[in-house]
Amino acid sequence: MEVQGKIKLVGETKSYGSNGFQKRELVVTTEEQYPQHLMIEFVQDKTGLLDAFNVGDTVKVGINLRGREWQSPQGETKYFNSIAGWRIEKVGAGAPAAEVPPFDEYDPISNSKDEDHDDLPF
Template structure:
């Protein structure tokens, strides 16, 4: 699955427990009629993927949807969902890489000899 939008927030990497579990969260705001603020978690070695991104960038994030069950001490069962990111791409950069470079405007000569009657260049 993928989420695409603008980075609203990137949190610092946090370490939990004695075994050094690392987690880093980010929020991506989708660009649609009703924008959604989507919290995505990056864990362990994937936390480093966010180092080269900044708030305001347009990105596409590949995610896995995770669900888990937990029973509290009173015996009630609760369910939790999380979105785990595993890849992130800069959308603006990928668009510009696929497009050939645009020559400067002054590289073209103006067309001054256009005749409206000669506008049809179809061979038939």
């Protein structure tokens, strides 16, 4: 899945626990009739992907939806969702545009004097 929008916040990389788990948060505001502020988590080796991005950049982010079930000591079951980012790229003015090949007015087939244009082998 992908999310596109403008970066509102790029968080610092934080470490958790004794095993050195790393997480970095990115907030992207979608550009639609009712903009949404989506917090996307980048973890472990993906935290460095955010180094090249700044607040205000328009980006496209590759995401996965994550869901977890948790049971409290009282036996109550709760569900939690998160958005995990795994790819990010700039879009818009700073991004390379796809180039359309130039139009060539001379078409050797339609401009030739030979009327037999059927070059099919059968």
